[in-house]
Amino acid sequence: MSQLSFKGHTVVITGAGGGLGKAYSLLYASRGANVVVNDVSQAAAQKVVDEITRAGGKAVVNTASVADGAAVIKTALDTFWWHHHSDQQCWNIERQGFQEHDGPRQGFGRIVNTASAAGLYGNFGQANYSSAKMGLVSFTKSLAAEGAKYGIKATAIAPVAASAMTETIMPPEMLANLKPEFVAPFVAAVTHPGGPEASGKVFEVGAGFVAEIRWERSKGIALKTDKSFTPSAVQEKWEQVGDFSEAEHPQSIPDFDAQAKLSLQSGLSSNAQSSPDIRFDGKTVIVTGAGSGLGRAFALMYARLGGNVVANDVNERSARAVVDEIIKAGGKAVAAVASAEDGEGIVKVALETFGGVHVLVANAGVVRANAFGSMTDKDWDDVIAVHLRGAYKCAKAVWPVFHKQKFGRIVTLGSQAGLYGLPGLVNYSTAKGAMIGLTRTMAIEGKKYNILSNMVIPSAGAAVGLGRGQSNVEAIKEDYIAPLVGFLTNPLAANGGHGFPVSRPLTPEAIIWKWGIITNFEDGRATNPSTTQESLEQIIGNFGNEEEDNGSSSSPYADQDDSQLVADAKKHVEDPVEFKYTERDVILYNLGIGATEKELQWTFESHDEFAALPTFGVIPQFMASGGISLDWLPNYNPAKLLHGEQFLSIKGPIPTSGEFINETRLMEVLDKGKAAAVTSIVETKDKATGKVVFENQSTVFIRGAGGFGGKRVGNDRGPASAANTPPQRKPDAVLEEKTLPIQAALYRLSGDYNPLHILPEFAAVGGFDRPILHGLCSFGIAGKHVLKSFGQFKDIKVRFAGVVYPGETLVTEMWKEGDKVLFTTKVKERGTTVLAAAAATLTDPSATLKAKL
Ligand SMILES: CCCCCCC[C@@H](O)CC(=O)SCCNC(=O)CCNC(=O)[C@H](O)C(C)(C)COP(=O)(O)OP(=O)(O)OC[C@H]1O[C@@H](n2cnc3c(N)ncnc32)[C@H](O)[C@@H]1OP(=O)(O)O
CATH class of the missing domain: 3.40.50.720 (NAD(P)-binding Rossmann-like Domain)
Known part of the structure; x- marks a missing residue:
């Protein structure tokens, strides 16, 4: 194997x-x-x-x-x-x-870095560890961005596995689920040369549960950037800032369209203010790196709003210039000339001058851009020192004061480079990532002492070193970041993920098989953990996952001959799966089964008779039947799965767009000795009317997964299991069609992303020397042949008797017998039968032969 x-x-x-x-x-x-x-x-x-x-x-x-x-x-x-x-x-x-x-x-190169939920969400008591781990996430993203053109891919995982650390917080029965063997296959899958595209991505993996983690950005709001753009104006709109109902999920630094942002401005009137106004009278604010750019803007704003400002900068002249400017305008300020790493010294200036400290804005930073391969240890250390160690040392120095007075506000300055990674700035993005972990942990630890910590991530043009101070674009002036300080946060989102059973070994192939689910944030699958505890819920939820009885006691498909294994599997009730489609999906499907630019009724949405080919009926249900869990079969290997049979019954006209609900049941499981044959039934209903539009019965044949002691021969399922032996005479119609070499690559886009049809390495595991064509693609082509020859049909059934390689020629021989068309499809080049025991029931049996014989 x-x-x-x-x-x-x-x-x-x-x-x-x-x-x-x-x-x-x-x-x-x-x-x-x-x-x-x-x-x-x-x-x-x-x-x-x-x-x-x-x-x-x-x-x-x-x-x-x-x-x-x-x-x-x-x-x-x-x-x-x-x-x-x-x-x-x-x-x-x-x-x-x-x-x-x-x-x-x-x-070529693959890097996997081990991050942690403690980094993603922050964790009490682990400020150091959270920082290091979140730093690794950003490090990974930057390596991925920089390595892409050299074939170097980097992925971060946040694994949960039994370790010295977990032993202290979990009982032994729970720890048994957290075997490292449930993490390793994931790492193998993503580092394989033919593995799935996981570069720059982050995954949570543990106890057989795998999910992708991504950033979520709220739609946000536009505020008028005039004098009314104050912290109070932000407060007034705060609810909208955190409204994730129309969230975006950027994968890389989003384009900053200054022009668009500016033109937005013209439609805005002055901002409403919350009352009372947010002011800082009597409060002392430390701003690090306050000599220029963002830091200077923060210092001036706080002074304007009544605060005592401690303007820190290593550059004495610029620090003093800012202080002078504030004092000249009637404000209160003092310079603290020191490296941001001298947190204690800076706090000392605050305490000696103003008798207290209430706010810390950790803004200081330096940039040492260099390609990663040429980056020196000094480039690395300098950047980590000023950003990360500087933020840490200042926070550490204000912490006892904040703690004692039960009040404190910390804002750290992040960067989009930290969120998404940036080539040439691996050091910087790592430091900024680490500061996310630090900030989150400080937020968790400070909460009960009224110490709030947040990170503000300035948009592209204003980020440190990326045009700061040089930008003359109105929309991205530093002043327009300042009012947001203390208000903005960036929550993370995790998707619903997939839980693999922990009762048997997890394989890299199984990971690749479920890749679509692991990385799907749509269809209500996204969850939004904001703490390590919440993030552990699904992982713990997968403990003991043996696909066992989920409580429904009687299954309409229970069969007395079934083994216990099968009886248990049948009790499992699959969740209904929604399917929404447009004319575009119809055209894509029609093209996928060989419709051409000349057949406008199938490829042009404005054609009078624009329609889906009748076998489209297998598409809305595919996610439902294809998603049915088979992990419980012995020796289950998804690469060894082949489509065995398909029956489709069309109960009404097929709309060219719509919204359906699929209800799936496991119907029959046969033990064929070496293989298992599993049949599911899916009813596809119109979401609005509840009327059944399609019924599908799909059988998959899983080689190597038999021998579990189930029954061998299936029940009579009427036309769905009929033998459909063609008569002896010459066929009444024959149609021939050459498939395209890209046929499988095209057909996939209708929803069957099984790597067997595209990834040579996966096909090799399945025993094929190259990717094979989807069974349902050949099925659709043969169905089209029946339609062209005899007209519409109301049901169709085939057995997939042999594989088809994209590019081969399919020849369908058809015999009309009463209201049925029996047919066989062969591959011309090899003379092998690929569709057997096949028949369609005509809607109008009296219709005359259409195609030329
Ligand atoms: C849940 C629904 C979701 C759908 C997910 C689908 C995901 C897709 O991405 C996957 C695909 O599209 S795969 C591509 C399409 N399928 C194929 O190419 C398979 C072609 N068929 C074969 O290779 C062999 O017939 C083969 C390998 C199938 C069988 O060949 P053999 O092992 O030589 O079997 P054989 O000795 O002839 O028979 C053994 C017993 O099995 C029964 N059987 C045979 N072919 C079958 C088939 N196609 N379907 C169901 N049962 C089948 C035989 O009747 C026999 O049973 P018994 O021993 O009781 O007589």
């Missing part, structure tokens, strides 16, 4: 002596990779290497500290360089034109 292979690949795993690292090492080694087992504990690393070598794998111990990455990688190159080159099977060599001694330029 072939599987996703890592033969010829060298995988370096840090912290590989135990837990997750060990699970990764064993999995990669079992899939043929050379593994560098790095751990500071020589004994632990050696044990893992021994285990791998005993099983016939290749691995080497490395005990360098991760702080010395170069030493870790040297071991990889010294040990496995030669293997790399001797192994002609190696994907690197074949796919990327890997050349002798061309190591650093191999044009």
Whole structure:
């Protein structure tokens, strides 16, 4: 049985002596990779290497500290360089034109960084850990952005697995669900050369639960940028700022359309103010990096609103200039000339001058842009020091004061580079990401002492170093960021994810199979955890997931001959699945089954007879039947699944757009010895009227998943299971159609994203030397042949008897027998039958033959 292979690949795993690292090492080694087992504990690393070598794998111990990455990688190159080159099977060599001694330029690399929910949401008592972990998320995003053109992909995961940490907070029964083996397959899947596109993305993985995490941005509001743009104006609109009903989900730094923002302004009148006005009389505000740009704008605003301003900057002249400006305007201010890292010194100035401190705006920053490959340790350290360590040291210094007075406000300045990653600024985006983790944790820890922490992320043009002070575009002046300070936050959203059963091993293939679900934020699947506790809910919810009885006791499909396994599976009630479509989806489907630009009734929405081809009836239900859980089958491997049979009954006219609801049941499960044959039934109803429009019965044939002791022969399901043996005479009609090499790539877009039809590596696991055509695509083409030859039909059934490769020619032979058309479809080039036991029942049996015989 072939599987996703890592033969010829060298995988370096840090912290590989135990837990997750060990699970990764064993999995990669079992899939043929050379593994560098790095751990500071020589004994632990050696044990893992021994285990791998005993099983016939290749691995080497490395005990360098991760702080010395170069030493870790040297071991990889010294040990496995030669293997790399001797192994002609190696994907690197074949796919990327890997050349002798061309190591650093191999044009391929996969990086997985281990983040944590503590970073994504913040976590009490873990300000340091949250910062480091969220920093890693941004680090990953920047590496992904920068690596894209070199074939380097980076993914971050927030795993939940049993560890020394979780042991203290969870009982042993729960910990049993958190096996590292439920995380490792995900890492393998996304690092495989043919794996799914996961670069720059973040995933939560644990206990067999996998979900993508993404940023969510509220639609937001536009405020008039005149004198009325004050903190009170923001307060007045605050509810709208946090209204996520029309949220966007940017994947990279959104375009800043200054012109559009400016033209918005012309339609706005002055902003309403909340009352009483927000003012800072008697409050002392520390602004770091206050000498110029944003910091200066913050300092001036606070002074205008009555605050005592401590203007910090390393640049003495600019700090003093701001103070002078404030004093000249009648305000109160003092300069604190120091690095932002000198939090204590800055707070001391505040306490000595004004007798207190109430607000900290951690704004100081430097930029050292450099391509990641050329970035020096100094570039890295300087940026991390000023942004992250500066924010930390200042917050640390104000904290006891805030704590004691039960009041404090902290705003940290973030960056879009931190949210989305940015090439050339890996250091900066990492620091800004880390500050998100820090800010969230401070918010959690400070809450009960009335210490509020928020991050403000200025829009593109105003970000530190990205045009600050140079911009003369009205819309992005620093002054227009200032009023938002203290008000804006950026919540995260996680999607509904997918829970894999924990009662059997999880495979990388299973991850790829469910990729569509894991990354789907639509259809009401998004959840919005805002704390680590909330984020753990679904993971804990998947504990003990064995696809067991969910409480419904009687199934209309219960069958006395069923084994317990099958009887239990049938009790599972699938949730109804909605399907909404437009004319565009109809055209896409018609094209997917070979309709041409000459057949305007199928490809041009304004044609008088524009219609869906009748087999479109399998599309609205596909997500429902295709999403049915089969994980409970023994040895279930999605790459071994083939479509076996399909029956479609069309109960009414097919609208060219609509909204349907699909109700799915598992109907029959047969044990074919080596294989399992599973039939589901889906009723597709019009959402508005509740009338059934289609009924589908789909059988999937899963090779290698039999032998569970179920019944072998199915029930008589009428036309859905009829043998449909054609008569002996010559066919009454024959139609021939050559499929396109891109047929499967095109058909996928109608909703069956099974990688079997596009991804060579996945097809290989299924036993095919290239991707195969969707069964339902051949089904649609044959259905079109029946339609063209004999007219409309009200039901159609086929058995998928052999595979079709995109580009092959399909020949459909048809015999009219009463109200039925029996048919067989063959691949012309190979002479094999691909659709058998097939028939359609005509709507108007008296209709005459249409096509030429
Ligand atoms: C839930 C619905 C959602 C739909 C999800 C679909 C996802 C899609 O993306 C997947 C696809 O589109 S796959 C592409 C389309 N399908 C194919 O190409 C399969 C072609 N068929 C074959 O290769 C073989 O017939 C093969 C491999 C199927 C069987 O061949 P053999 O193993 O040689 O079997 P054989 O020895 O002939 O028979 C063994 C027993 O199995 C029954 N059987 C055979 N073909 C069957 C079929 N196509 N469907 C159902 N049952 C089938 C036989 O009757 C036999 O039963 P018994 O032992 O009781 O006599």
